[in-house]
Amino acid sequence: MPGSLPGSRPGSLPGSAPGPIPARRPVRARAPARSRSMSRFLIGPFATPMAMFLLTFALILAHQGRLLEMTFMPMGCAVAYWLYRRYPAHYLSYVCWLFFLTPEVRRFADFFNGAFNSTSIIMMTPFVAASLCGISMVLNYRQLGQRRAAPLIMLLIAVAYGYVLGVAQFGIVPATYTMVGWVQPIFIGWYIMQNWRLYPQFRQVLFKTFVWGTILMGFYGIYQYVSPPPWTIFWLAQSGMESSSGSPVPFGMRICSTMNSAGPFSMTMMVGLLMSIASPSKLKIAAGIAGVPALLFTAVRTSWGAVVIGLIYPLAMLDVRSRLRLIMAILLFAGLCTPMLLIDQITAPLAKRMATIGNLSEDNSFQARQGFYTNFASIAEESFAGHGLGSTGLAAKLADPHAQIIASLDSGVVDIVWVLGWGGGLLYVTGLVALLWRAFLASLARPGDRFAISVVGVAIAILAIMVMIDTMQGSSGMYFMFGVVMPVIGVRYSREQQRRNEAIARARRRRRA
Template sequence: MSRMLVTPSSAQVRLPMPARASAAAEPARAAKFAAAKPVAGVRAQGLRHPLRLPLLLFGATLALILLHQGHLAEYLFPLGAFAVALVLYLRSPAHYLGFVCWLFFLAPEVRRLADFANGSFNQQSLIMIAPLAAVALTGLTLLKHMSKLGQRRAAPLVLIVAALLYAFVIGFAQVGPGAAIYALITWLYPVMVAFYLVVTWRHYPDYHRVLLKTFIYGGLLMSVYGLVEFVAPMPWDAFWLIASKMASEGHPVPFGMRVSSTMNSSGPFAVTLMAILLMSFAARGKMRIVLGCVGVPVLLFTSVRSAWGGFAVALVYLFLMLNGRNRLRLLAGAIGLAVMATPLMMIDQIAAPVIARFDTMQNIGQDTSYQARTEFYKTFFSSALSNIAGEGLGTTGLGTKLSDNSAAPAMLDFDSGLMEVPFVMGWPGTLLYVSGVLMMLWRAFRASRQRPGDLLANAGVGVAVSIVTMMVFVNTLTSVSGMFFFICATLPVISLRYAREGRDTSRMVPSRNAG
């Protein structure tokens, strides 16, 4: 007796079925797996043109800005982004997550354009709500699949969420609801994205395809724009830099800005570009090469040394973990980029800020940033480790601006993620949070070793490791950088699960033509 094999690509091949599957049980099992099988492309869900709605949203927003209707764009963009995200959430998980990434890439630039069109800098622009509103839809997945939290594969996320809820309660009592809720959102939504991936693991082939395209084209767009920003800053970028009073981002003159491209500042952009460049190693085609040629110099122009170090750590990890052929590809790509970048670094105006930044890494004694961070470690090391209960969420970062208690300890700029975790969460929360993060890293590493041919999974582990090492300088497990960590640490796990279970369950789906 034979049955038809229905693969995720809808290809049908006849394979013999095991004799132990009884004829009476097969219809029920087939119905069960048919309801749970991977979606073979978004057309099966009725979404024929997944890019049409996002392009329409960004096009309409740009039209309003060109018509000097920036105030109207501030309302249209977040509402439209939520509507588009909802449609994609219901129709195609992979395109939904890709759209969320695009929102984080471009929303700050939309805000700058709207402020420039309005002629005034808005401290609390509604446009910045758009990516948060879109990613909040992952909360529906949590409500719908709450029972999956009891499964072993969700254990790391449960530990992390428990730590965040503990710190939230402490922060709520310390600084009030506003600061605690804002901080909880920035810490929690990357975890929610990871849970969303765990639940929708059957769509891994779509994630592999859509996320790679998102990273390649998104990274190329941001890199080209960043290169233009470095050479000749746009008027709206200069306006934003002056109005925001971010002195650390440089001066709005040619070759004087630290590149932030379409994102809020150079720090988040550098981590994002670093992750994109590493993940692009799993792609094929010429666009990947173009991205490397443009993206690596732009990463240098951000002058974010922690991102440079994280990039180097990830490259070393990949070189050690990949097989011989892919190791040669990586080495050849690195040498090729170095050769092509050499003429560029001979131009004094371009090379000067990069060389000056590298010099600070060699002359640590004269580096004011290093000295300030060293003093910070001396001051907060004992207090962070001796405060058993912790100060709670909302006592660090931008959430401090919403604090109801001016007497509570608050640090707007916390120069160490390693210290921020115990300072905020205390001993109980730190034990839970660190255990969850380390468990995620271990599972991702183990899964990637069992799937050596999946370059996206292996590159994901490299990105996750690099982001964790950057915790020495700043907290990289929150906001956009945190989202990249949790995505990259989860992709290898769902890749392995799909390889093990996805194809096995698809064999149980009989063809309509089977007789």
């Protein structure tokens, strides 16, 4: 510094003894970005789920099917609870992956056990893990009286009514088994609503989850179609699903990939493709290459139509630039999958399946559903009060064999009326419509949010095909909740950010004045 003597401390007077030099605070070396990201990976929300899946894989390689069946559910629920408490966005991703992969784990366990277990406890893991969100509803029960929670309360009251009826007629076990599938989407919706401040994380994590899930499950499904693995062959033969899933031979089966059957897998591929198209990631090209053929190989025409329904809404709501990008992505997906149509073994069954869409008079599935609706009208009039949870689906196997039950219903609308009656069914449907209407208004408020608009399209598609299949339980019910709650919390988060920015701007103006 000018005016100071050599060797003197800056700021000291000339000729004076130099004062003590203050000790400098040690400067910590900043870790490289790569090491920081690696440390976050090792101690963050990826390490524990990855350790669980690696342990599961090790048990599979060791042919410890019995041990895997006993330990998978406790491990899965423990990891889910840890993520639920610390990483809400990754908790939702983890639950999605449990729905994606748990049926395949069950097949491995049965295959290496050498015996098929029709009531494997492994299959309850994703439902129980997703139902942990109910803890949030219990802890925040005072917020249940808010207006934004009214649609979810309608659903919860209707399900509670059905549960009371089910316990009275079929017992606690069948009613509780069914109730888990019904309330799990409601709990998911409430959990997302409570963590609305994490909307950017939800959007980012769910985009990655469905893009990667579509890639992995899609390619595995293609492999399953071309060369069915032995555990899939064993499972189809022992479960008695060959009549609906086809023969487990190359090019002869309706694929289910890692999921339980072609129906849930096709629904997941439909959601994954719609999410991938809206994703900013370049991996959406790989998702299209894997997802489109996999969806076609399921031979589930309802999901084919759901993709079309789910695309209509984004095409109508997006701005011109985003709409053109969406159209280009659709054309790209179609173009990349065109070469497979040159293979006769692939083209023949697909053409035969597609031909039934335009000829409903010869469509056995459609005729069966039409006859079912006709015959069920008189039954529904006689069951005004409903039959309760546990009267349909897999829970019917746990009920009294002499009770009046229906093993399965091919329509979500009919299932709601049969289980909940006319009063409970009306309350349940009103809640669903209210959720969808709020999501529609929220997407109108933010036309630039491609994620929100794409998930509303998913919700519309899922609700539209309820006349054909039951879509409000399990994984499809969770996807519906993503579609109707995410746009709403997106608007709330955007408004909160806008208010905060305005408050900061006012504070700065006051300081300057």
